[in-house]
Amino acid sequence: MSDARSRLAVALDLPTRGALLAAARALAPEAGVLKLGLEAFVSQGPELVKEIAASGARVFLDLKLHDIPNTVGRAAAAAVTTGASLVNCHAAGGPAMMTAFGEEARAAAAKAGLPRPALLAVTVLTSLDAEALARIGLVGTPREAALRLALLAREAGLDGVVCSPEEIEAIRAACGPGFLLVVPGVRPAGAETGDQKRVATPGDAIRAGADLLVVGRPILGAPDRVAAARAIVAEIAAALGQG
Numbered sequence: 394m395s396d397a398r399s400r401l402a403v404a405l406d407l408p409t410r411g412a413l414l415a416a417a418r419a420l421a422p423e424a425g426v427l428k429l430g431l432e433a434f435v436s437q438g439p440e441l442v443k444e445i446a447a448s449g450a451r452v453f454l455d456l457k458l459h460d461i462p463n464t465v466g467r468a469a470a471a472a473v474t475t476g477a478s479l480v481n482c483h484a485a486g487g488p489a490m491m492t493a494f495g496e497e498a499r500a501a502a503a504k505a506g507l508p509r510p511a512l513l514a515v516t517v518l519t520s521l522d523a524e525a526l527a528r529i530g531l532v533g534t535p536r537e538a539a540l541r542l543a544l545l546a547r548e549a550g551l552d553g554v555v556c557s558p559e560e561i562e563a564i565r566a567a568c569g570p571g572f573l574l575v576v577p578g579v580r581p582a583g584a585e586t587g588d589q590k591r592v593a594t595p596g597d598a599i600r601a602g603a604d605l606l607v608v609g610r611p612i613l614g615a616p617d618r619v620a621a622a623r624a625i626v627a628e629i630a631a632a633l634g635q636g
Contacts, residue, residue, distance in 0.1 A: 404609030446476030
């Protein structure tokens with residue numbers, strides 16, 4: 394992921410097939426990855442993922458799988474056969490679940506003759522802060538919890554994690570340069586944070602060591618989505634010293 398455009402993933406959190414496909418067509422030339430999450434997958438199903446992936450776009454299928462190992466393994470196998478380039482599970486499912494997720498996904502991709510997908514684990518959701526973690530019984534700060542889960546994901550053989558901007562430096566230091574860090578909670582300066590608790594600007598996240606930035610509402614809610622995406626790519630380029 395050396396160029397700035399490849400570092401941007403646009404989250405296509407939209408309610409209808411028409412809106413999703415229109416946004417995908419407009420934004421695919423501006424971003425390295427298009428992310429499809431639960432809203433799109435539940436409403437439109439695997440065929441939408443296949444259609445967008447078949448167009449040549451790299452798709453991040455953001456399902457955050459979390460169940461017993463056998464169930465997650467089979468779901469992961471089905472997910473990668475849609476052609477998605479990145480797929481994720483919840484690290485909180487534990488080492489056995491993450492191992493099953495990785496093994497089944499890679500085997501299914503190989504059997505189908507598909508490129509090896511990037512397999513990720515979600516650490517701590519960016520909507521959670523220290524108070525929320527304490528209420529659900531997780532020990533330590535969000536940074537400590539995210540680092541602990543990232544290390545488990547690496548031990549389970551996954552390619553990287555999804556983490557907030559606040560954990561980038563700690564996870565990068567602990568897990569090394571080859572471990573993929575996918576970072577949501579990214580907001581341009583002055584943008585509303587919404588339900589995100591742990592956020593950073595695109596430039597700050599890249600300088601901290603993020604590989605791929607996930608941005609949704611600041612682009613989808615902009616009067617000109619293409620211009621908004623290009624502005625974020627320009628900020629990424631500047632942070633990379635490519636401006």
